[in-house]
Amino acid sequence: xxxxxxxxxxxxxxxxxxxxxxxxxxxxxxxxxxxxxxxxxxxxxxxxxxxxxxxxxxxxxxxxxxxxxxxxxxxxxxxxxxxxxxxxxxxxxxxxxxxxxxxxxxxxxxxxxxxxxxxxxxxxxxxxxxxxxxxxxxxxxxxxxxxxxxxxxxxxxxxxxxxxxxxxxxxxxxxxxxxxxxxxxxxxxxxxxxxxxxxxxxxxxxxxxxxxxxxxxxxxxxxxxxxxxxxxxxxxxxxxxxxxxxxxxxxxxxxxxxxxxxxxxxxxxxxxxxxxxxxxxxxxxxxxxxxxxxxxxxxxxxxxxxxxxxxxxxxxxxxxxxxxxxxxxxxxxxxxxxxxxxxxxxxxxxxxxxxxxxxxxxxxxxxxxxxxx
Amino acid sequence: xxxxxxxxxxxxxxxxxxxxxxxxxxxxxxxxxxxxxxxxxxxxxxxxxxxxxxxxxxxxxxxxxxxxxxxxxxxxxxxxxxxxxxxxxxxxxxxxxxxxxxxxxxxxxxxxxxxxxxxxxxxxxxxxxxxxxxxxxxxxxxxxxxxxxxxxxxxxxxxxxxxxxxxxxxxxxxxxxxxxxxxxxxxxxxxxxxxxxxxxxxxxxxxxxxxxxxxxxxxxxxxxxxxxxxxxxxxxxxxxxxxxxxxxxxxxxxxxxxxxxxxxxxxxxxxxxxxxxxxxxxxxxxxxxxxxxxxxxxxxxxxxxxxxx
Numbered sequence: 261x262x263x264x265x266x267x268x269x270x271x272x273x274x275x276x277x278x279x280x281x282x283x284x285x286x287x288x289x290x291x292x293x294x295x296x297x298x299x300x301x302x303x304x305x306x307x308x309x310x311x312x313x314x315x316x317x318x319x320x321x322x323x324x325x326x327x328x329x330x331x332x333x334x335x336x337x338x339x340x341x342x343x344x345x346x347x348x349x350x351x352x353x354x355x356x357x358x359x360x361x362x363x364x365x366x367x368x369x370x371x372x373x374x375x376x377x378x379x380x381x382x383x384x385x386x387x388x389x390x391x392x393x394x395x396x397x398x399x400x401x402x403x404x405x406x407x408x409x410x411x412x413x414x415x416x417x418x419x420x421x422x423x424x425x426x427x428x429x430x431x432x433x434x435x436x437x438x439x440x441x442x443x444x445x446x447x448x449x450x451x452x453x454x455x456x457x458x459x460x461x462x463x464x465x466x467x468x469x470x471x472x473x474x475x476x477x478x479x480x481x482x483x484x485x486x487x488x489x490x491x492x493x494x495x496x497x498x499x500x501x502x503x504x505x506x507x508x509x510x511x512x513x514x515x516x517x518x519x520x521x522x523x524x525x526x527x528x529x530x531x532x533x534x535x536x537x538x539x540x541x542x543x544x545x546x547x548x549x550x551x552x553x554x555x556x557x558x559x560x561x562x563x564x565x566x567x568x569x570x571x572x573x574x575x576x577x578x579x580x581x582x583x584x585x586x587x588x589x590x591x592x593x594x595x596x597x598x599x600x601x602x603x604x605x606x607x608x609x610x611x612x613x614x615x616x617x618x619x620x621x622x623x624x625x626x627x628x629x630x631x632x633x
Numbered sequence: 634x635x636x637x638x639x640x641x642x643x644x645x646x647x648x649x650x651x652x653x654x655x656x657x658x659x660x661x662x663x664x665x666x667x668x669x670x671x672x673x674x675x676x677x678x679x680x681x682x683x684x685x686x687x688x689x690x691x692x693x694x695x696x697x698x699x700x701x702x703x704x705x706x707x708x709x710x711x712x713x714x715x716x717x718x719x720x721x722x723x724x725x726x727x728x729x730x731x732x733x734x735x736x737x738x739x740x741x742x743x744x745x746x747x748x749x750x751x752x753x754x755x756x757x758x759x760x761x762x763x764x765x766x767x768x769x770x771x772x773x774x775x776x777x778x779x780x781x782x783x784x785x786x787x788x789x790x791x792x793x794x795x796x797x798x799x800x801x802x803x804x805x806x807x808x809x810x811x812x813x814x815x816x817x818x819x820x821x822x823x824x825x826x827x828x829x830x831x832x833x834x835x836x837x838x839x840x841x842x843x844x845x846x847x848x849x850x851x852x853x854x855x856x857x858x859x860x861x862x863x864x865x866x867x868x869x870x871x872x873x874x875x876x877x878x879x880x881x882x883x884x885x886x887x888x889x890x891x892x893x894x895x896x897x898x899x900x901x902x903x904x905x906x907x908x909x910x911x912x913x914x915x916x917x918x919x920x921x922x923x924x925x926x927x928x929x930x931x932x933x934x935x936x937x938x939x940x941x942x
Contacts, residue, residue: 434912461912465871467861470648471906471914478641478783491764495863502769503786504776523766523863 288329290584292317292571293352295336295345295362295372296387303339305364309386310335311557312567313361316575319551326575327582333571338372340365349375358382358586361570364563366390373401382586382593384573386566391440394610400590402607404566404573404600406616408437411512411534412444414618415485418532418632419445419510420452425483429458429476429507431496433488441512442487457481462492469496470503477505489514493531494523501527508532513562513618518627531623532632536616539565545601569600640778644785645907646900651791651860653899654798658853659876660883660891661805662846668822668886669842672738675745676725678873679752680718680847684854685864686756687714689767692859696770703771707793707855714851721752722847726840734836749869757866767862794856801852802892805845809888814841822886878922884935893933897921 294313297306317333325331334357338345345368352360353375360376360383363369369388376383377398384402385393391407419428428449432442439461446459457479462469473496476484484507486493493515500507501524510532521528540549540559548568552559559565573593578584581592597606606614621629659681666674691710700706729744774788809815820828821838829835853872858864875898883894898918905917925933 431911460910463912463915465867467857467863467868468648468652468902470651471645471903472911474641474644474648475907478638491863491865494766495861498769498862502772502774502788504784519764519766523764525768 289332290326290329290359290578291332291334291355291357292359292361292574293334293336293355293357294567295338295348295352295360296364297340298335298337299339305387305561305563306337306340308561308563309362309364309567311552311561312386312559312564313571315548315552315555315557316568316571319548320572320575326578331571331575336362338363338368340368342368342371345369345372346375348372352376352381353379358584359574359589360384361386361567361574363388366393369393373398376400380587382574382589384570386570387563390437394612398611400586402573402590402593402611404569404602404605404613405563406536406618407612408441408512409444410616411618412441412487413448414620415441415510415512415532415534416445416448417452418620419483419485420449420454423483423508425454425481427479427481427483428454428456429460429479429481429484430456431458431472431484431486431488432461433464433492434461435464435488437514438486438488438512440487442485445485445487462488462496464488464492466492467495469499472496473500473503473505476507477503482507484509486511486515488512490517490520491523494520494528497524497527497531510534516621516623516629520623521625521627526625528623528627529625533621533623533629534618535621535629536562536566537619538631539602542601542603548601565601569598569602569605572600573598573605638783640783640785641907645903647785647787647791649900649903650896651794651899652902653879653896654794655853655857655872655895656876656879656898657892657895658798658801658849658856659872660879660895661802661849661888663877663880664883664885664888664891665818665842665846667880668888669818669825670730670839672730672741673745673877674725674730674843674846675742675873676729676748676752677846677850678869678871678876679749679756680721680725680869681850681854681872681876682864682866682869683721683752683756684714684718684847684851685858685868686760686765686854687717687851688855688858689765689862689864692770693767706770707797707859710855710859711797711852714855715848718847718851718854719844722843722850723840725847726843730839730843731836753866753869760866764863764865766864767858769862770859790860794860797852797856801849805849805888808845814838818842875918878919882922882925882932884932887932887934887936890932890934897933 294310296309297303314333317331321330336348338348345363349372358381363372364387366388369385370393373383377400382400384404386404389405389408391409430442430446432438493511513535516533516535549559576598577589577592581589594607597604608614620632622632623629662677688710691713695706725748729748730741733741771790774786776784776786778784817833817838820833821835825835879894879898880891883890901921902914902918905914
């Protein structure tokens, strides 16, 4: 009932905006839908996306727009709910918007992407990292962020090349995300000549790891890679320290947020985490960072620059291909490369970035992080 | 895998006993209610979760006021948590069981599941769905074994869990065995209709049972929040399921059975994690349950019961 009335309401609001837009809009604006959560539990990530995309629209318009037309950002709220994402995608189809920068959560991006593919709408997600999204054989779907299966090799190469532990354990939470990354790490370290002494799953929501820690301690494990999220790893770190087991831990971006320090406290000091690079620290982006700071906005969030890049790629493609046809644009994007705040980007056939760098950080007990080396 | 080590084995026993103590405390709540009214209280896991929340909040609040004596923290937290969860236990009985006394057995079962979902969502709305965490209040412990090699570690917290568990179980056993109310409880467990005819206020006995079960769940909750330092509104489900398994394993309706069941389950999980793979620990725990029930349908310490109608 609630969902129904909410989507009915937003449809009505959308219709009103559409008719007003029809009256007010000049002959040619190019509408880009920015779809992501502006409400709900992960709205802070949506804020990053909206901030980056709006800045791109503003700066491109200030330079005269695209082929004489201004860009117009249409914000769409999917609250990171798959059902609402489909409703949003339908609105985008009905409003005849041809380009989407979104969605944010993998769970809402996947169902929405099917509609975009069917309707010939160009979609660039700045945040959804699940590999499955670009494995559907779709032609209209791109992303300006790495995937979960790129992180594993980054971590694996570092473990095999730099750490070289005599005894390595790989643990995961048996979920699609965690186990997937753990398997990638195992593949990479085995290619580097290190065979893990232990490869085990723990339960999501498990609180007692003492038996596992005792086992690793007895085996003399020196280094542990954990694929999963922060609650389980936080308890693992804490109980390891408690038992006097001082091996070093490493995890993916799912563990790299300040809650890990809240749970593990001093035990989170020295944890290694792979995260997307901090694009705002790139000197080439100094002007852009200043523009965000002038508006009192924080450009360091992981999805700000990828969202900016998404809008910019669409604008550059329209300029370069001299067409507004989304299907031709998708072809153009696949064949060309673009200079963006996340670097010079080019896409694979499936819509993933050819290269995306994950960087290794050392986590600290006060929830700050410093890049390794 | 390198060979068997006695010290590691001892450490795994310590790990298992700690986990088992927690299971046993929660399991008693299931077994007592079943023993008297022959029904499972499905809201019991949520009561434990509320106990853990209250424990965490009180400990954090005491920390803010600068109280740092472990015994003061423990006593205050246990007292408050028992008070709060006890009243929840009483309310559950009053709202979900008493009005349905005499109706078919499935009806209160459904209403208890309803209460369980309600409590979970209620805490989620009030406290947020995120994990709430706290730093340990009691750290440190003893180490045994050769320096530089594998050392057995026994933390003060593990000793505290064992001591508190034994203390509460002894008091419960004395209460059931020696007190007037305890005798009434045993009478109800034997035959509720007959006890009622003989002048025992069975409604009151049932309410006391729920409150006692809730109090022990609160003790488990407080110990868990002190030991692991992480709670969220969903911890009640899995803990409830494990404790229920422990109660059935030991023989549902039998209090010593619930204690034994909890310890056996904790040890089984610990050994499965240690000598097999961690992902098999639940398989082993529930496999053990099935195995025991096949051989002894009444559980380890349960006695053959006449079918209740």
